[in-house]
Amino acid sequence: MLKIALSDLYFHPLPKAHRFPMEKYALLPRQLVHEGTVENANFFVPSILTEEQILAVHTPEYFDKLKSLSLTKKEERRTGFPLSKRLIEREINIAAGTVQCADYAMAHGVAMNIAGGTHHAYADRGEGFCLLNDQAIASKYLLDTGSCQQVLIVDLDVHQGNGTAKIFLNESRVFTFSMHGERNYPMHKEQSDLDVGLADNCEDQFYLSTLEVNLNNIIDSIKPDFMFYQSGVDVLATDKLGRLGLSMEGCKDRDRMVLETAYEHNIPIVASMGGGYSEHIKHIIEAHANTFRLAQEIFF
Numbered sequence: 607m608l609k610i611a612l613s614d615l616y617f618h619p620l621p622k623a624h625r626f627p628m629e630k631y632a633l634l635p636r637q638l639v640h641e642g643t644v645e646n647a648n649f650f651v652p653s654i655l656t657e658e659q660i661l662a663v664h665t666p667e668y669f670d671k672l673k674s675l676s677l678t679k680k681e682e683r684r685t686g687f688p689l690s691k692r693l694i695e696r697e698i699n700i701a702a703g704t705v706q707c708a709d710y711a712m713a714h715g716v717a718m719n720i721a722g723g724t725h726h727a728y729a730d731r732g733e734g735f736c737l738l739n740d741q742a743i744a745s746k747y748l749l750d751t752g753s754c755q756q757v758l759i760v761d762l763d764v765h766q767g768n769g770t771a772k773i774f775l776n777e778s779r780v781f782t783f784s785m786h787g788e789r790n791y792p793m794h795k796e797q798s799d800l801d802v803g804l805a806d807n808c809e810d811q812f813y814l815s816t817l818e819v820n821l822n823n824i825i826d827s828i829k830p831d832f833m834f835y836q837s838g839v840d841v842l843a844t845d846k847l848g849r850l851g852l853s854m855e856g857c858k859d860r861d862r863m864v865l866e867t868a869y870e871h872n873i874p875i876v877a878s879m880g881g882g883y884s885e886h887i888k889h890i891i892e893a894h895a896n897t898f899r900l901a902q903e904i905f906f
Contacts, residue, residue: 608902609710610635611703612649613721630882630890634898635720637891643899649720655702655743662746663739663773665730672697672737685732697737700724704740704878705747708832711874712753716865716905718898722878723836725767726792734765734791740878741834742773745780748832755779758830758873760821760864761798763838763880764790764848771796781828785817787849800824806849810856813841817860821867833873835864838880839893847883854889858896865897865904877901 612635638644660669671677672694682689700721707717725741726734745757759774761767761784774780781799788803795801802820804813824830840848842857852860868875877897882890 607714608644608648608898608906609707609714609717610638610644610649610898611652611707611717611719611721613652613700613703613719629887630879630894631721633887633891634879634894637895638898641895643895643902650706652699652702652706655698655705659705659743659747660698660701660738662750663729663742664727668730681731685737686735687737694737697724701738701740701743704744704834704876707876708744708748708753708874711832711876714905715869715872715874716901717876718901719876719878723761723763723838723880724878725761725763725770725836725880726765728769729773733769736769739769739773741836741876742770744876745774745832745834749779754832756828756830757781757832757834758824758828759783759834759836761785761836762817762841762860762864763836764840764845764850765838765881766790766792766795766801766803767798767836768792768794768796771798771801774799781824781830783820783824785820790847790849804850807851809851810853810859813850813852813856814859814863817863821863825867825871825873830873833864833868833875835868835875835877836880837861837864837877837894837897839882839884839890839897840880842882842884842889842893844884844886844889845882846885847881854893854896857893858900861897861900862904865900869904
């Protein structure tokens with residue numbers, strides 16, 4: 607059964623005018639159930655994440671600042687969120703969802719998080735609407751428990767996974783692959799194990815052929831025994847922040863390529879949603895829903 611973490615429902619820390627992208631976290635599970643892709647039984651509410659699991663990635667000083675709500679104004683602005691107890695609970699809950707998804711994926715081949723992909727969070731700071739790095743925490747959890755030996759993080763959000771890259775810069779057991787808009791945020795890129803920067807308005811054919819070559823080379827080279835997938839849909843041509851040119855079908859083909867690669871090589875995979883900022887929310891929901899539909903189709 608496809609297991610899906612409900613990690614981020616009904617949380618709106620932003621002013622009303624800026625809430626629109628956050629609505630997807632509530633709308634997507636409803637859409638998936640309504641259309642019959644999954645049932646309510648597919649969803650789970652994450653269990654509690656331990657402080658030890660968080661501190662395996664994030665510094666004690668930074669986590670203490672989050673718990674005590676004592677970020678400076680500059681640090682708070684960098685995150686993009688007004689700081690609150692509810693916000694910190696949300697971030698911990700999202701990371702807990704990805705950790706629990708990792709266990710489900712080990713058992714069933716795949717699991718999904720309705721949220722997550724918080725790849726701009728560094729060990730010692732947050733930025734870009736990311737405070738705790740869910741895929742980094744889950745990667746360390748798998749390595750520390752001996753569940754796997756080589757993790758591959760495939761980050762296909764339009765923005766480089768800078769926090770993830772920095773966290774694992776000197777960790778050979780985690781290979782970070784980020785394919786992103788070269789001229790998009792963050793302007794200062796960190797060094798992933800493999801970075802592929804794309805020109806503005808990059809369209810389906812070039813994007814997919816580039817992904818195929820690089821993904822196959824990585825799999826052949828490092829032979830991962832677990833994959834995390836940051837499946838942001840801000841690569842769409844309709845996205846207000848993305849600057850790339852993928853069609854809805856191209857974005858779906860991207861997801862199919864990643865998920866089928868994991869399935870064909872018998873590599874457990876966890877997908878976290880990542881970004882999506884198209885003008886019409888129906889485009890965001892449809893693109894994200896495709897990822898979940900494909901996981902159901904390919905693995906079950």
